[in-house]
Amino acid sequence: MKWFMKFGIWKKTLTILVAIYCVTFLISGAVSLMIYSNLQRQVVMDSVNQTLQEKNDVLVNYFEQIDEIAYNLSYSNWMQQIFFFESDDRRRQECINTLKKNMGRSSFLYNNIQFALETVNGTQIAGNEMTYFDYNFHVEHQFWYGELMENEKYMLIGDEQLCYYSGYRDSITMVYQVKNYETLELAAYFLVRIPLKNIEALIQENYIEGESVTLSFPQHNLFLGGSEGNEERDHAKSSNYSYEQQKNLRINHKNMVIQAGRAWSSVHADNTGIWSFAALIMIVVAALMAVIAFMISRYLTRPILKCKEAMSEIQANHIGITLDNPYQDEIGELITGFNEMSVSIYDLIKTNQNISLIQKETEIKMLERQINPHFLFNTLELISGLILDEKEEEAISLCGNLGQLYRYNLRQEKWIQLREEIEYTKRYLEIMQYKVENLETFYDIEDEVLEEKVIKAILQPLVENSTRHGFRDKAGECCIAIQAKRRGCGLILEVMDNGNGMSEEQLCQLNRDIEKIKENPDNRLAESKHIGVKNVFQRLYLEYRENLEFKISSRIGFGVKIEIVIKDPDRGEDAGV
Numbered sequence: 072m073k074w075f076m077k078f079g080i081w082k083k084t085l086t087i088l089v090a091i092y093c094v095t096f097l098i099s100g101a102v103s104l105m106i107y108s109n110l111q112r113q114v115v116m117d118s119v120n121q122t123l124q125e126k127n128d129v130l131v132n133y134f135e136q137i138d139e140i141a142y143n144l145s146y147s148n149w150m151q152q153i154f155f156f157e158s159d160d161r162r163r164q165e166c167i168n169t170l171k172k173n174m175g176r177s178s179f180l181y182n183n184i185q186f187a188l189e190t191v192n193g194t195q196i197a198g199n200e201m202t203y204f205d206y207n208f209h210v211e212h213q214f215w216y217g218e219l220m221e222n223e224k225y226m227l228i229g230d231e232q233l234c235y236y237s238g239y240r241d242s243i244t245m246v247y248q249v250k251n252y253e254t255l256e257l258a259a260y261f262l263v264r265i266p267l268k269n270i271e272a273l274i275q276e277n278y279i280e281g282e283s284v285t286l287s288f289p290q291h292n293l294f295l296g297g298s299e300g301n302e303e304r305d306h307a308k309s310s311n312y313s314y315e316q317q318k319n320l321r322i323n324h325k326n327m328v329i330q331a332g333r334a335w336s337s338v339h340a341d342n343t344g345i346w347s348f349a350a351l352i353m354i355v356v357a358a359l360m361a362v363i364a365f366m367i368s369r370y371l372t373r374p375i376l377k378c379k380e381a382m383s384e385i386q387a388n389h390i391g392i393t394l395d396n397p398y399q400d401e402i403g404e405l406i407t408g409f410n411e412m413s414v415s416i417y418d419l420i421k422t423n424q425n426i427s428l429i430q431k432e433t434e435i436k437m438l439e440r441q442i443n444p445h446f447l448f449n450t451l452e453l454i455s456g457l458i459l460d461e462k463e464e465e466a467i468s469l470c471g472n473l474g475q476l477y478r479y480n481l482r483q484e485k486w487i488q489l490r491e492e493i494e495y496t497k498r499y500l501e502i503m504q505y506k507v508e509n510l511e512t513f514y515d516i517e518d519e520v521l522e523e524k525v526i527k528a529i530l531q532p533l534v535e536n537s538t539r540h541g542f543r544d545k546a547g548e549c550c551i552a553i554q555a556k557r558r559g560c561g562l563i564l565e566v567m568d569n570g571n572g573m574s575e576e577q578l579c580q581l582n583r584d585i586e587k588i589k590e591n592p593d594n595r596l597a598e599s600k601h602i603g604v605k606n607v608f609q610r611l612y613l614e615y616r617e618n619l620e621f622k623i624s625s626r627i628g629f630g631v632k633i634e635i636v637i638k639d640p641d642r643g644e645d646a647g648v
Contacts, residue, residue, distance in 0.1 A: 174198030541570020
């Protein structure tokens with residue numbers, strides 16, 4: 072795009088106009104094609120759904136008609152007379168012959184639907200010879216007899232039709248209860264055999280080119296309306312169908328599934344609206360040409376807006392941002408000036424950060440020195456007392472421990488291993504055992520955390536706080552427990568004592584002081600009670616910030632527990648080692 076940037080303003084304008092014109096026509100064609108495709112799809116979907124509903128209604132109405140035919144024949148006079156003349160064999164045989172003839176005529180009238188009757192005393196009557204009735208079949212012995220008695224009718228499909236010798240898979244048989252209408256007692260069972268071709272003719276009625284409709288009985292693996300006898304329709308289905316839908320229905324307590332599909336190519340949507348839309352697009356193109364002046368204006372103002380966004384990023388402390396500068400005019404000079412200003416600000420902020428870091432290091436050293444005089448004075452007093460009591464060996468041991476402690480304090484390292492910090496604290500507590508009666512110490516340190524790097528002198532001030540304040544005027548055993556472990560959140564350090572504890576008011580005040588340190592961590596602390604605890608928190612917070620959790624819990628008479636959680640202890644190691 073360098074060649075474009077070298078164009079004059081008029082050449083740029085002309086190039087933009089031609090590009091807009093071409094892109095508009097491409098978009099118009101693509102949108103028109105998409106609209107036509109969607110219209111065609113919608114027409115096909117509506118047609119398939121309408122077909123499903125129509126076939127559903129046709130099947131429901133058909134089986135209602137079958138029920139009506141069955142009830143009309145069952146309660147006709149020439150069928151009921153069989154029940155009236157059971158004791159008169161001659162008259163009864165005449166009635167049976169009449170019934171056969173009437174059922175045969177009815178079969179002819181109702182499109183080859185075949186009828187048969189089985190009385191409760193075992194008499195079986197077939198409407199014609201094509202029924203192939205199995206005279207070993209008895210309704211009362213079938214597994215579905217209970218459902219027949221409950222619902223007064225039952226539908227036999229496929230292999231269930233054991234009432235016929237052969238041809239049963241080509242039909243559906245409805246079985247109905249027949250009662251004597253004088254006594255209202257069960258007298259017979261009326262069987263209506265419906266050829267499957269009748270039902271298939273219903274679902275294929277009003278066939279539309281490119282459309283396919285099938286009826287299936289999932290529980291009986293029976294399908295109607297498939298490819299059998301219609302290779303052309305099956306070929307269309309296998310190659311062109313893009314949309315199929317099905318509908319579940321339940322007739323006479325049997326589940327059926329109607330499935331309909333239609334080829335996209337069988338429907339042509341009305342494209343009049345599409346041409347209108349294309350004309351509208353052309354009008355829009357003319358409107359676009361009218362706003363070219365706005366685009367030229369945007370070309371001039373866009374780099375200025377980018378400079379504004381970059382300034383907002385700098386205000387959000389995302390310093391050091393520079394902008395690409397493909398311009399070779401006055402706009403390019405503007406962006407160049409902005410980039411130079413951003414780099415200058417970045418260098419200045421980095422310089423100030425370095426100065427602040429040096430000041431923080433100095434402050435940390437001052438905080439460390441603030442603790443040492445208290446401990447030295449107390450220890451020298453203790454050594455003096457041992458010498459006066461002529462306990463020279465204990466005084467020598469105490470002096471040795473004191474020397475090792477100050478040798479530790481004189482080390483210049485800011486970061487030490489946790490093993491060294493715990494050893495330093497142990498020696499301090501060995502000295503304090505001479506001053507605090509009945510002082511017992513307990514350690515629970517996991518081996519895997521001993522090599523962790525931590526800031527020097529973070530445990531000793533906490534145990535010193537326990538010996539100076541927690542055990543003052545305390546009778547009985549004094550205990551201090553130190554625990555160090557690693558959990559999912561990071562390194563956990565705990566210092567607990569069974570001293571006097573703090574009241575709720577004192578604990579709240581200490582927590583408020585810690586919150587003030589968080590607000591201004593660079594401010595020096597004034598001398599006050601619990602200065603050691605606050606100094607430790609300030610030093611840790613200056614280093615770890617949001618990666619530090621510092622929890623204090625206490626009750627009067629139950630001691631104090633301080634928990635330090637360093638979520639990312641390696642951060643300090645990387646920064647300071």
